[in-house]
Amino acid sequence: MNPGVLTAGARGLGLAEHARKVVQSGQPESPAPARTMRARKQRGLVERWLDWRFSGWTSPLLVLALWVAATELALAPEQILVPPWQVVTSGWELVQSGELGEHLSISLVRLLSGFGFGSVLGVVFGLAVGLSPRLDAYTAPTFQVLRQIPSVALIPLFILVFGIGETFKVVIVAKASFFIVALAVHDAIKSLPVRYLEVAAMLRFSRLQAIRKVVLPAIVPATLTGVRIALGRSWMVLVGAELLAAESGLGQMMEMARQMFRLDVVMVGVVLTGLVGLALDRGFRLLEAYLMRWQRR
Amino acid sequence: MMPVSPFSRQRRLALSAALLPVLSTSLRAVAAEALPPALRIAAVSRTGPSGKTLFAGSSALVAEQGWLAAELGKLGVKLEWVPVTTNSVAVQVNEAFANKSIDFAQYGDLPSIIANASGLSTQLVVPGGSMNNTYLVVPANSSARSIKDLKGKKIALHRGRPWEFPFSRLLAANGMTQKDVRILNLNPQAGASAVASGSADAFFTLSDAFLLEDKKVGKIIWSSKQAPQNWKMRAELWGDSAFLKKHPQLAQLVATAYVKAHQSAIGDNGRENYIRHEVAAGQSRSLVEREWEGDNTDWNERWAPLFTPELRAHYAAGAAYAQQARLIGRPLDTSKLYAPQFVEQALARLKLQNLWASR
Numbered sequence: 001m002n003p004g005v006l007t008a009g010a011r012g013l014g015l016a017e018h019a020r021k022v023v024q025s026g027q028p029e030s031p032a033p034a035r036t037m038r039a040r041k042q043r044g045l046v047e048r049w050l051d052w053r054f055s056g057w058t059s060p061l062l063v064l065a066l067w068v069a070a071t072e073l074a075l076a077p078e079q080i081l082v083p084p085w086q087v088v089t090s091g092w093e094l095v096q097s098g099e100l101g102e103h104l105s106i107s108l109v110r111l112l113s114g115f116g117f118g119s120v121l122g123v124v125f126g127l128a129v130g131l132s133p134r135l136d137a138y139t140a141p142t143f144q145v146l147r148q149i150p151s152v153a154l155i156p157l158f159i160l161v162f163g164i165g166e167t168f169k170v171v172i173v174a175k176a177s178f179f180i181v182a183l184a185v186h187d188a189i190k191s192l193p194v195r196y197l198e199v200a201a202m203l204r205f206s207r208l209q210a211i212r213k214v215v216l217p218a219i220v221p222a223t224l225t226g227v228r229i230a231l232g233r234s235w236m237v238l239v240g241a242e243l244l245a246a247e248s249g250l251g252q253m254m255e256m257a258r259q260m261f262r263l264d265v266v267m268v269g270v271v272l273t274g275l276v277g278l279a280l281d282r283g284f285r286l287l288e289a290y291l292m293r294w295q296r297r
Numbered sequence: 298m299m300p301v302s303p304f305s306r307q308r309r310l311a312l313s314a315a316l317l318p319v320l321s322t323s324l325r326a327v328a329a330e331a332l333p334p335a336l337r338i339a340a341v342s343r344t345g346p347s348g349k350t351l352f353a354g355s356s357a358l359v360a361e362q363g364w365l366a367a368e369l370g371k372l373g374v375k376l377e378w379v380p381v382t383t384n385s386v387a388v389q390v391n392e393a394f395a396n397k398s399i400d401f402a403q404y405g406d407l408p409s410i411i412a413n414a415s416g417l418s419t420q421l422v423v424p425g426g427s428m429n430n431t432y433l434v435v436p437a438n439s440s441a442r443s444i445k446d447l448k449g450k451k452i453a454l455h456r457g458r459p460w461e462f463p464f465s466r467l468l469a470a471n472g473m474t475q476k477d478v479r480i481l482n483l484n485p486q487a488g489a490s491a492v493a494s495g496s497a498d499a500f501f502t503l504s505d506a507f508l509l510e511d512k513k514v515g516k517i518i519w520s521s522k523q524a525p526q527n528w529k530m531r532a533e534l535w536g537d538s539a540f541l542k543k544h545p546q547l548a549q550l551v552a553t554a555y556v557k558a559h560q561s562a563i564g565d566n567g568r569e570n571y572i573r574h575e576v577a578a579g580q581s582r583s584l585v586e587r588e589w590e591g592d593n594t595d596w597n598e599r600w601a602p603l604f605t606p607e608l609r610a611h612y613a614a615g616a617a618y619a620q621q622a623r624l625i626g627r628p629l630d631t632s633k634l635y636a637p638q639f640v641e642q643a644l645a646r647l648k649l650q651n652l653w654a655s656r
Contacts (some may be wrong), residue, residue, distance in 0.1 A: 079395040079416055156490070163496025164481060245487055247479065256482055259457035260624055261391045261415045 082264040087271060090264040099253070104272070107238060107249040110166065114173025115234045119227050122178040126185025126223075131211065136186075147183065151176040151237040155244055164245045169238065176237040177230035184226020188219035221292060228284040235277050250276075335375040336547055339390050339402035342380030343579040350380050351578035354532070355426035355600075356403050358558035358574065365554035374547065384484050387411070387458050394419055400540045401551055405459025406531040407624070410616050413634060414625035418538035420636040421612075422548065423555040425602045426562075427532040430588055431460040432506035433467070433519040435499045436492055442518060444471050450498035453481045453488035457624055459530040462615050463521050464501045465622065466528045475622065504580075504588045522592040527611050529594070541636055552639030553646060559600040560649060568596060601653040602644075604637040 049055055064084060070076070071083040082090075094100035129136040129143070151172055162168035196218055200210040242251025250269055257265035340356035352360055356378070359365055366376040379399050381389040387408035393399040394417050401422065412419055435441045441450075444467055454464060468474060481488070481497055485505055491497035493514040500506070500515070509515030521529050534555050541548045562571055575585045612631040619625045644650050 077395045077397070080392065156487075159487070159496070160490060160494050163494060164483070164487075164491050165496065245481075245483060245491075247481055252482065256456060258388055259455070259482070261388075261395075261411050261417075261457075262626075 079261065080263055082267050086264050087267045090262075091268040091272070094253075094265065094268060100268070100272075103248055103250050103253045104276070107242065107251070108276075110169045110249065111173060111235055111238050114170040114238070115177045115231055117170065118174030118177030118234070119181045119230055121174070122181025122226075122230070123185055123223065125178070126182040127189070129182070130186045130189030130219075131215070143179075143182070147179045151233075152240050155241055159245055169241050169246065169249075172241050173234045173238050177227075177234045180230035180233060181223070181226050184229075185219060185223050188222035188226075189215060191222075192218055221288075221295070224284075224288045224291065228281065228288065231280050231284055232277055235273075235280060239273050332372055332374050332544065332547070333400075334373075335377045336369055336551070337377045337379050337399045337401070338551070339379040339381050339393055339399045339404070341383055341386055341403070342378075343383070350378075351574075352378060352380070353575065353578050353580075354403060354428070355534075355555060355558045355562070357578065358561060358571070359554045361574070362554065362557060362561070364557060365550060368550050368554075369547070372547075384486055391417065394537055397537070399537070401534060401536045403534050404532055406533075406612065406615050407457060407459050407462055407619060409535055409634070410612065410619050410629060410631070411457055411625055414616070414619065414627060414629040419535045419634075420538050420541060421533060421604075421634055422536045422541070422552050422636050422639055423534040423559075423602050424531070424604060424608055424640075425533060425600050426555070426559055427530065428588065428599060429459075429503055429530055429532060430592065431463045431501065431503060431521045431530055432517050433499055433501050434492055434506045434509050434515040434517050436495045437514055437516055438495075439498065439516070441499065444468065444473065444519060447499050448473065448477050449479070451479045451481055451496075453483045453491045453497040453500040453502075455484050455488065455502075456480070456482045459532055460501060460503060461622075461624075462618055463524070463528050463530050465618055466524070467519065504584055507584045507587055522590075526594065527607060527614070531608075531611060536636065538636075541639075545639075548636075549639050549642055553643040556602050556640060556643040556647060556649065559602050560647065560652065562600050563597045563652075597653070602640050603653055604635055604640070609635070 043051075049058075067084055071078070071081055075081065091100065129139055154175065155172060158168050158172055162171055192215065196214050197210065200214045205213065238249075239251040239254075242249040243255045244251075246252040250273060254266050254269035254273075257263070257269065338356065340352045341354065342350050342352050344350060351357065360378060369376050379393065379402075381393075381402075381404075386404050390399070390402045390404045391408055391412045394402065394412060402419075403426075409419060409421070433444060435447075441447055454461060465475070468477070481491065483491055483497070485502055488497065488500045488502060489505060489509060492500035493509060493512070499518075500509075506515065506517050506520075510517060534551075536548055536551070561567055572582060572585050576582050609631070612634060616625070616629040616631050620628055644652075
């Protein structure tokens with residue numbers, strides 16, 4: 001038999017083995033019943049606290065309190081451990097001078113272009129290897145090895161190849177997102193329930209039809225999750241790359257501030273990096289929920 | 298059995314009463330002087346061929362002489378050398394001064410200005426002893442012959458390091474400002490690979506420029522060797538002001554030790570001995586020799602531990618530059634940066650008042 005050919009059954013999609021496992025273990029494919037019905041009778045203090053809509057602020061406020069306490073007790077010299085309000089003031093000064101906006105927008109442009117390239121390529125590649133076991137067999141070793149190399153470790157090499165201009169930053173971000181997205185798509189296809197394809201076979205779908213009407217819609221959730229993780233990772237890699245080599249950008253703002261011994265500005269960068277990462281993640285979750293709204297009907 | 302004298306008890310009381318004030322004053326003296334367990338000096342280090350950490354510059358001479366360690370040892374204070382790497386001396390030393398993990402550091406002019414402008418308080422204890430020249434390197438195949446040809450081009454420069462000030466002088470002398478070139482803020486290693494790969498059009502740095510020439514990936518088109526004295530970067534011995542105030546006697550020992558090192562450097566075989574140290578610390582002999590070749594500074598002058606008007610003018614100009622280049626946020630009064638009393642004392646004690654007195 002030729003494994004490269006998509007047969008009417010699941011074999012061509014490399015799903016037979018998975019199906020067997022599922023049958024053997026006897027696990028249901030659908031997720032466990034919703035947990036919303038959990039007993040809510042005992043409403044202790046902790047639970048009421050957790051139910052409060054602002055309880056999510058607990059840990060950020062605790063961190064802030066620790067920070068304030070540490071500065072008040074002068075656990076470290078003021079030049080190193082900057083109090084939060086000074087970070088806010090410095091941040092505001094940077095906003096007013098327009099410096100912060102400039103750094104932030106350039107970082108975001110780099111992020112979105114690199115991430116755009118990387119994730120589109122990742123989806124395409126993931127689909128190709130997910131659908132064609134032969135291609136998968138050819139590329140898997142290389143893919144698996146390259147995937148293990150931390151993007152940050154490639155920075156010096158990328159500088160030598162691409163120079164220190166914009167190309168290098170876009171490429172490194174694209175690299176970071178490509179592997180995560182490709183892997184997510186690949187795995188999503190590999191773990192498609194067999195019965196989906198059985199239905200497709202029963203309806204006598206052509207290969208293209210099966211891909212378009214069954215595979216693609218089915219892998220959307222896993223793909224979106226992969227893309228979201230990739231977005232977060234890309235942001236971290238970008239800031240790291242900017243710390244090492246850039247003329248501008250948030251990471252460079254932090255590095256420069258460290259050289260100028262302005263740890264307040266470094267802290268502005270740290271806080272902002274976290275907030276931007278959070279905003280990107282939250283934003284993408286909203287987008288995900290919007291795209292997946294059909295599932296909730 | 299000895300009969301107990303009726304006076305003995307009284308006498309003993311009287312004795313202890315007489316001793317008490319003596320004892321308490323000596324206790325108080327100990328409390329005031331409470332010497333630190335260790336005295337810590339940060340110095341640029343390289344990993345030598347044997348894997349040992351070796352220090353560069355006059356600190357290596359001080360370490361070799363062993364006088365400072367012995368003198369401090371007599372007081373029960375241990376001498377600790379804190380190594381910092383060439384890639385980020387400025388940041389490492391300033392952060393170490395801030396969290397009080399060092400008492401002295403031998404490092405550059407601009408980082409000291411930055412530290413003092415951001416609220417740290419350090420003072421120059423022993424001037425001189427810096428051998429560094431600065432260089433402008435371009436890729437080997439570049440057609441640029443002077444800084445003027447680099448208008449609008451990308452120049453790698455690690456900001457806030459002591460060679461930034463000579464760079465600004467070079468620009469100014471050619472009627473340019475930092476706005477006329479694109480500065481890439483890269484540490485010396487990244488700067489070297491940027492110019493080697495041609496992604497930077499030039500690189501402003503220290504003697505590591507020769508390594509690029511040796512590898513035939515770069516060529517030096519300018520050096521500070523023939524430049525006016527006040528263009529040269531300075532790196533010298535700085536101390537934490539609080540430490541200088543609290544332990545003047547220890548600071549005095551440190552200053553004396555460095556002055557002794559300077560004295561030995563200008564003595565017989567001083568130059569050869571210095572080269573030997575640099576070579577031991579992993580520099581190649583040809584690099585050290587090329588660094589000095591054609592330099593217009595007199596060898597003895599380099600080691601002069603004197604607080605001259607030129608020195609003060611250098612720091613004043615450096616601080617003015619730092620503010621104008623927005624490296625520091627507020628003006629810095631550089632007149633507070635000097636602690637010349639230790640060197641004066643050392644020169645007097647060593648009877649060297651006339652050694653560098655030509656100026």
